[in-house]
Every structure is written in C-alpha cells, then in structure tokens.
Amino acid sequence: MSQTPKQSAEGPVPTSTDVARLAGVSRATVSYVLNNTSAVRISEPTRRRVREAAEELGYVPHAAARSLRAGHTRIVLLPTAHIPVGPLYSQFLNEIQWALRALDYTVVQYGSIGLGADEAARAWAELRPVAVLSLGEIALTAHGVQVLKRSGAKAVITLGPQRVEGAHSLVMDQRAIGVAAAEHLLERGRRGIGVVVPAEPGLELFSKPRLAGVRKAVAGAGVGARVEALTMAYDEESAAGLAARWRDLGLDAVYAYNDEYAQVLMRALQDAGVDVPGECAVVGADDLLLGKLLRPRLSTVHVEMPTGREMAELVDRVVRDPGGAVERHDLMAARAVPRESS
Amino acid sequence: MSQTPKQSAEGPVPTSTDVARLAGVSRATVSYVLNNTSAVRISEPTRRRVREAAEELGYVPHAAARSLRAGHTRIVLLPTAHIPVGPLYSQFLNEIQWALRALDYTVVQYGSIGLGADEAARAWAELRPVAVLSLGEIALTAHGVQVLKRSGAKAVITLGPQRVEGAHSLVMDQRAIGVAAAEHLLERGRRGIGVVVPAEPGLELFSKPRLAGVRKAVAGAGVGARVEALTMAYDEESAAGLAARWRDLGLDAVYAYNDEYAQVLMRALQDAGVDVPGECAVVGADDLLLGKLLRPRLSTVHVEMPTGREMAELVDRVVRDPGGAVERHDLMAARAVPRESS
DNA sequence: TTGAAAGCGATACCAG
C-alpha cells in the first residue's frame, strides 16, 4: 500500500532570520532566547514573542551552521559493523547510545560498507566527530586514527581484539575465550579438540585468536592432546558436511566458535547419529539464551563485557582530557559455563 | 589492557585556506582541484601542488561547511530501533546502507532512545537530511513528518505496520501474518488457538495486528474455533509459567508471535511434558534458520520483504521527484511454511 | 588560468 502525501507547498526552510523578522527582534535575540543564554537577560514578553514565532514557523536550528560557528560538534561516531551482529552486541550498542545521549552527545552510526579502512576514516572525519568509538571488528588503521585526530576528534577509542596505534585501545583478548573452552574440555578428559573457524569473511579477527587460545591451553597442559581447525559456514549444509566426516576426524570434542555456530553443528552431529556429549563434547561461547534451550543444554564460555555506561563514561573522560591515561580495565574475563553438552 | 596515545601536538585543524597557502594558490583553486570541477580548467602542475599540499596537511573537507554552502545534504537518516532487532532486520539494514551508498548518499543511523516521537523528529531535522527512512516500529507522527519536510527533507518514507500521515508509507500489513498462521492451523484441524503476545514493550505495533489477523481468519472460517491471547516474555521463566498452565487452557495450538518466541515456548512445553505437535501445534513467524534446527522442526510463516536495493531506489526516486506517486507494492505477502511442529 | 569576494545559518562579542 502506498500513499502520495500532499505537496505541502515547500516554502524555503525557515531560519533564525525569519523568526527574528516575525518576532520583530534581531537574530541575536532569537539566539539568546532559544538557547536560554544565561549571560544575557531578555524580557519575558520578548521571550514569548520569539518562542511563538519559532513555533509558528516550525523553526529547527541548523546543526551544520551551529557547529561551524562553534568550531566543534558533540557527535560521537559509532562505525557500524559489516558483519551480522549478534544479540549481545545489539544490546550493548543500545546501552551505549542511551548513556551517551544522557551525557548530551549526539550519537551517529556511520556505516562504511564498501569502503576501505582509510577511506572510511576520511568519510567519518568529514563529520568532525568529537569522538569515534569503534566496537568489535576494527576498520581502523594507525593512519585512520591520525586522520581523525587531525580533523579534531578528541577521542578515538577502539574495543576489539587488537591494539590500534594512536587510539585508546581497549583490547579484548579473544584468546582468553579459546583458553577457557580448551581448559574445560581438557578437564573433562577430552584429548582431540576440533575448533570451528567460521567460513564467513570478517570474523578472522575473532576466530584466529580464539583458535590460538585453544592451541596455547593445550600446549600448556602437556597432556598430548590434539587440536584441529575446522572451517564451517553458518548454515545447515556446511554443518551437515562437517558432521558427515566427523568420525573420520578422530576427535572427541569441539569448540564451535560461539553458541550460534554450536547450535547448528550440534544439530547436524545429532542428525548424523553422533552422540553429544558421549562421542563428542560441544562448547560454544557468548552464553546466549538459546544455549539453555537446546538439549543437551549447551556448555558455553561466558565473557565479561564492559557495560554501555562504562563505555560512555570512558568516551566522556577522554573527550574532556584527551591526554589523560586510561586505567587498565580487566576486560574480557572469560569463564567456562559447563552444562550438558560437554 | 589500555594505552595512552602520544599527544600528537594537536595543531588547529587544517582548512582549505591552509592548503591554499601551502600550495601558493587561492582557496578557490583548491576547491576546484579537490572537487574535480569540470567547468574550470586548472593546469596540471597546479593540480599536483594542491593535491600534495592537501595530502601533507592531512586535509579533510568539513562536511558541515560544505552543506551549509550548498544548501542541502546527501544525508539519508535511518532512525535506529529501540527494541532488540532480529537477524532478519540487521541484514536488511546492511543491504539498504550498501545500496544507498552506491547511490552516493551518506547513510546515518540516528538513535532516539529516550526521546519522544516529536523530540526525535526535531533532533533528526537539525541534521537537515535529504531523506528519512523509518523501518519497522514507527517513531514518527504526522507532526514529526511535517517538521522534517519543513526542514528540507525531500523524502520521508516509512516501512511498517501503519500509515503515517504526510509520509510515503509502505504499509506492511502485519495481520496477514496472523491470517496465514491461523489458516494453516485451522486446516490442520486445530480449533483452540493460543496467540502469544510478547510482554516486552514496543512490540504492540506488531503483535496486536498479528493477533487481529488470527481472530479475523478464525471468524472467517466459521468453524467455531476459539482464540486466546497469551502474554509471555522472551525468557525461560515466563515460558515455563505458560507451559505449566497449558493443559488448563484447553487449547490445541499456538501461534507464538515469531520463531524466537516459538523456540522458547516449544522448549518449555516439551519440558512440561506437552507433546508437540500431538497435544499442541506450534507455529512461529519470520522463517529464521533456527526453526529448521529445532526438533520437531518449527512450522513458521514466511514473509516477503522488499530488498534493500528496492528500498534504496525508492528513496532516490522520491528525493528526485518528491511529488511523484509511488506505485503500489505488494508488500508483505505472507505464506505458511509447514514443518513438523504443526 | 587564477583570484577576490559574497554568502550559507547561527553565535557571541561589543556597542548602544
């Protein structure tokens, strides 16, 4: 169903000049009234006239003009991810937006799909954000950070698997997740551990360190266990393919990247007649609701994340004092949550 | 882990004046070169000098200044949802962004969490977007549309369950989903149909019409079937509570809002010893991957959505010709996908 | 081929 709106006689967009004219005052007075400038006292009748004029014209200030004059913006730019994001991340994002808005920032998500890292940074810099907060997969190079800083960004903060030169980087060591999963499986007596590596592009930054974490934990344990990387896509066919050749692999456990991949793989294994956890223990990660709904209940790795409020406060602190040090956060504590699948 | 970046001696942000000075030309020339203005021919050596100067200074044009001068922007504003969005929606959003960028628009997602509908519209209008594309839940009133149009927006498009006065509204009739679910259940011989209504706030715009659709289909069938609305939250406790009193309800089927709610409820029913589909048929909606992974496989309602490209092209068309009519789309064709749970 | 200058809209100084 569609509808053509009536042409609302698009006159020119009203400016503060129009408001001033209608109210019979100067533009300066309009500005004072509308911004409640406390340094200047305006008579109440005048205030009323100005407000009424603004209302009548449907006046909305022009953000570009304002920030041009002010020399800075209150924009916090959040680069949006290219990859499908999980429910965990969505909620985190909402929290951050809410908290930043409460601190009087304007939150703008800016996608950069189809742009290279440096092109994207340039595009972001054109908006002159006061801060850039990059979550998750990082599309930010040292050069990109420099471009942003040069364009006036007070804070460039990344939260992800790796450090970025020049930015305040909160490094989430993804290896810790692999370590927790592996230690749990070793404890359970498993000695042949498969590690699912998503076939989907863009997840390498997460999957590789997680795999490395498994390898590290296994090597450290010194019990002669074996680790095997298994590429798998997030769909039924790919999982079925992997399940079909499971017995040839000679493994007795699998760490399936995260709970969603684990769900798909566990299903495929069961359909192929592989007993979980008897023949094969399965562990996911992220501790999503769905894990508790599966049968057997999915063992997982729970990850401590900073809250949205903490992130927002960090942004604010760095904006106010760009040179100040950020105290070490104990990010990314990971612990296994054993359930029935392992 | 954290890191304090070296203070990069934040000089003032370079402007085109700085570039001009360094290159030994005027600001006009800088503008011509950097924008590849074809109406003016600049000598090659000059072009090179300008480009090198811009590069050396790390010059990035100031979007606000540019659009102020131009009198318009290429910003398409996508209000972001307040509610947790599913994977379906995330992918749709990415498609749209990609397609709009290909049409040379700047896509900006702007959250309005914690703002009323009209405050939000005002905040959006300050950015002077050339178009606003509101997806899903609608935080846009007739007045909001007027504010946006007055501020220069050429296109205000909504895609959601209801029409918005003044906007180009693509109405997705959510009732069709309920109708499809109900007709399917009636065909299967079910006569007592429960309808899950999410307890989470913000979903009423979807859940109410879906419920209405079920009622309509049942009334239309004239077979004397019964419909009962069942409030349930998206967590295990709530689902378990509903499952515990299932047998008292005297129903033999349930349409569970969408696949995710269906998953939680089906799990709870099974744990309570209610046989699915024997004692109770379960139908979801959205046709997510997870439905195929459940056992029994979840019956669902598949919904035809416009593609991201189509939406982007619609935006572009309306921007270029704001008065033009939009042809009727056959949005939201819904069809049942029977599997094992019903 | 290049440069000078006007002006987009809002703000804040300084006079009146």
Place this chain on the structure above:
DNA sequence: CTGGTATCGCTTTCAA
C-alpha cells in the same frame, strides 16, 4: 536589555 556585526569553512559567481 537589545541590536549590529564579524566569524566559522567552503563553494561559486564574477573579474582580472
């Protein structure tokens, strides 16, 4: 208490 006015960075006529 209120009103001129310069200014932010950039584009685009108009002159030279």
